[in-house]
Structure formats: C-alpha cells, structure tokens
Amino acid sequence: MKRLLPLLLPVLLAFSGCYKDDLDVSTWTNNPFDRDYTGPNVFSMDTTFIEIIGTPPNVITRQVMQFTVNSSLFLAPNAYQVRVKDLENDQIVLLSQFPVGSDVWRYTKLEFTFGQELCLEVRLSNNFSDGRPETICATLQ
Amino acid sequence: MMNGTCRMILLLAWAHALMGTCAHGQGTGTLRFLVEPGDSYQFVLDGKYRMQEREVKLMEGPHTFTFWAPTRSIVDTVLRVQAGTTKDVILRLPYSPEYVAYQRELSQLKKEQWLGRVLPCAVTLGTGIWAVSSFVNYKDAHDQLEADEALYTSSASPNGLQQLKEVDVPVHQEEFAQARTNFYISGGVFLASAAFTTWSIIKASKKPLPTFEDKEKVKFDGLVWVPDRRGGTWAMGLTIPIR
Numbered sequence: 440m441k442r443l444l445p446l447l448l449p450v451l452l453a454f455s456g457c458y459k460d461d462l463d464v465s466t467w468t469n470n471p472f473d474r475d476y477t478g479p480n481v482f483s484m485d486t487t488f489i490e491i492i493g494t495p496p497n498v499i500t501r502q503v504m505q506f507t508v509n510s511s512l513f514l515a516p517n518a519y520q521v522r523v524k525d526l527e528n529d530q531i532v533l534l535s536q537f538p539v540g541s542d543v544w545r546y547t548k549l550e551f552t553f554g555q556e557l558c559l560e561v562r563l564s565n566n567f568s569d570g571r572p573e574t575i576c577a578t579l580q
Numbered sequence: 581m582m583n584g585t586c587r588m589i590l591l592l593a594w595a596h597a598l599m600g601t602c603a604h605g606q607g608t609g610t611l612r613f614l615v616e617p618g619d620s621y622q623f624v625l626d627g628k629y630r631m632q633e634r635e636v637k638l639m640e641g642p643h644t645f646t647f648w649a650p651t652r653s654i655v656d657t658v659l660r661v662q663a664g665t666t667k668d669v670i671l672r673l674p675y676s677p678e679y680v681a682y683q684r685e686l687s688q689l690k691k692e693q694w695l696g697r698v699l700p701c702a703v704t705l706g707t708g709i710w711a712v713s714s715f716v717n718y719k720d721a722h723d724q725l726e727a728d729e730a731l732y733t734s735s736a737s738p739n740g741l742q743q744l745k746e747v748d749v750p751v752h753q754e755e756f757a758q759a760r761t762n763f764y765i766s767g768g769v770f771l772a773s774a775a776f777t778t779w780s781i782i783k784a785s786k787k788p789l790p791t792f793e794d795k796e797k798v799k800f801d802g803l804v805w806v807p808d809r810r811g812g813t814w815a816m817g818l819t820i821p822i823r
Contacts, residue, residue, distance in 0.1 A: 458722035458760070462753065464745045467732050473741045517736035568739035 471512050472563050476571045482561045483507050487577035502551035508542040522569050524560040553579050607663025610637050616672045621649035630804040648800040651679040676796045685790035696784035700777035707770040714766040721756035792822045
C-alpha cells in the first residue's frame with residue numbers, strides 16, 4: 440500500500456480538481472450587445488427640439504431627438520455605434536457618437552410635425568451586427 | 581660352521597640385492613593438477629587423504645583420485661604415476677545436476693520477477709502518461725469554456741456573441757464532456773494498472789527463492805575419515821543455501 444500511494448497520489452489530486460461543466464448559455468443574458476439581453480433598457484430619450492442651422496437664405500430647420508446610452512450596463516468598456524430605425528418612415532441610419540466619446544446621441548429629421556409623437560427603434564451596433572432593439576419616443580411640442 | 585656363515589652371507593646379499601631392486605622400482609613421480617575451478621577444488625587420494633594441492637609427489641603406480649569442488653560433481657579417476665616424471669592432469673569438473681537445476685530455477689524466478697515487476701510498471705507508466713495527457717486535455721477543455729465565458733463578458737459584437745452562444749460554446753461543451761470521459765477512462769485504467777502492479781510486485785516479492793543444496797559436498801565429505809589426537813573424527817558437510 441505504501442508503494443501504491445505515490446502512484447495514486449497524482450491521480451487523486453487530479454480527481455480532486457475535477458472540473459464541472461456548469462455553463463448554461465441560456466443564462467447569459469446580461470451583455471447589452473447580446474440580442475438575448477434581458478436587463479434594463481440601455482437607451483433613454485432625453486429630449487426633442489427644433490434646430491435651425493445655416494445662414495439665410497440657406498437655412499435648414501430640423502427636428503433633433505437626443506437620447507442617451509447607459510454605458511454603465513456594459514460588462515466591459517467598449518466602443519459602439521447605434522443603429523436607428525425611424526418608425527414613421529422605416530428609414531434606417533447608423534449613427535456615430537456625438538460628441539465623440541460621450542454616450543449622448545442625436546437623430547435628426549427634416550420632416551416633422553409638432554404635437555406628433557415620434558418613435559425610434561434603436562440598437563447597439565458593432566461589426567455590422569445589431570443588438571436587442573428598444574423603442575424610444577418623444578413628442579415635439 | 582664356516583659353511584653356515586657363508587650361507588648366511590649369501591642370504592643377506594640376496595636379500596639386499598632384492599631390496600635394492602625393489603627400492604629402485606618404487607620411485608616417485610609428480611602430478612600437477614590443472615583443474616577448473618582452480619581455486620576451490622579438493623580431492624581425496626586413494627580413498628584416504630583429503631587434500632587441496634596443486635601438485636603431489638607420489639610413489640609410482642596407479643592412484644585413485646576423487647575430485648570435487650563446490651557446485652561441481654564428484655569425479656573419480658585413476659592416475660598412473662611414472663617415476664621421475666611430472667605429469668599435468670587437466671580436468672574440468674562438471675556442474676552438479678542440483679546446481680544446474682538451482683540455476684535454472686533461479687533464472688526462471690528472475691524472469692518471473694521481471695515479468696511481474698518491470699512489465700506491469702511499464703504498463704502503469706504508459707497508462708499514467710495517458711491519464712496525465714487526458715487530464716491536460718480535460719483541463720484545456722475547461723479553460724476553453726472559461727475563456728468563452730470571459731469572451732461573453734468582454735465582447736461587444738452582437739454577431740460574435742450569437743456565434744459564441746449558439747455554436748462555439750455547445751461545441752466546446754461537447755469537447756469538454758469528451759475530454760472528461762477520456763480522463764475518467766484513462767484514470768480508471770491507470771488506477772487498475774497501478775493496483776495490479778502493486779499486487780504483482782507484492783506477489784513476486786513473497787515468492788520464495790530457490791535454495792541450493794550441495795549434495796555432492798555431502799558425498800565428498802563422507803568419503804574420508806580424518807584422524808586426530810583423540811583418535812579421530814568424522815568429517816561432515818554443512819550446506820548453506822546460496823541466495
């Protein structure tokens with residue numbers, strides 16, 4: 440038995456360090472970039488307003504919808520884009536951060552109507568793919 | 581009176597002449613022994629004298645010799661000594677049947693011990709290497725799953741995350757299960773092999789060693805009665821098993 444122990448010891452140690460396959464991908468739902476994300480909303484509408492740019496006679500008036508991404512929900516710091524779908528005309532645009540580095544985003548629209556609620560379908564986007572869609576709405580007063 | 585004296589003188593002269601002739605016929609010769617094994621052989625001369633000499637000087641004529649050496653058979657022979665000459669006696673004592681049998685048993689035992697120890701040890705070593713290799717694969721598979729989990733945390737690519745969850749992780753989980761099964765099998769085989777090796781070694785160590793009884797020595801010792809001051813003693817042999 441004394442001879443047996445040195446032989447069995449490595450195996451016993453190995454068995455004592457057995458690994459368990461306790462991964463369940465169905466519970467992996469806390470990454471906001473995941474399409475199966477089930478956490479709190481990432482997007483929140485800040486405001487909407489009319490913006491006038493240019494100088495007469497070349498003046499452009501447009502509606503701005505400003506919203507924020509809650510990047511504190513990210514599991515790791517990451518750069519990202521936002522894909523916006525205007526639910527009024529189904530137009531889709533890919534936005535970049537404004538200002539760069541911040542989590543404040545702006546969607547502009549030339550045709551607008553006061554008093555009408557405008558809804559956007561927004562998603563986090565990276566590498567030509569999009570995350571879970573969320574809908575944010577605002578009414579131009 | 582004178583006639584009687586002359587007859588006596590003639591008788592003495594004849595006797596002297598006869599004795600002189602006889603003495604001349606009883607000259608000595610030498611036998612030089614070249615016996616293998618040269619360092620341990622003994623012999624009994626004419627059934628009376630036990631000696632351990634390389635050279636003997638004897639009266640001429642036939643003499644009986646009984647040679648023996650440890651582990652060898654007794655060899656009886658008659659050697660004729662010629663007066664005034666030295667004769668080389670070359671002799672190789674054959675091994676005794678008991679010693680040959682002992683050597684055979686010893687060789688067989690060594691072979692069995694080799695088979696009972698070295699071979700199982702080699703098999704155990706092989707299965708041990710297999711078990712260690714399987715464990716490394718098992719650990720690598722587990723590390724891969726941990727890496728997948730870490731990648732889910734750090735990744736910001738929706739497509740990458742979907743690929744990870746729907747393809748990569750299931751594949752890695754299958755590989756992990758396979759590696760775990762292999763490890764359990766190889767570990768079990770190694771345990772069984774180690775147990776068998778231990779049993780085999782214990783069994784081999786418990787097997788009694790063959791002993792050698794030099795029966796030829798007993799016979800040889802019984803050939804000679806050695807006298808001493810008190811009248812004499814019997815020579816006896818003591819057999820010590822060679823291990």
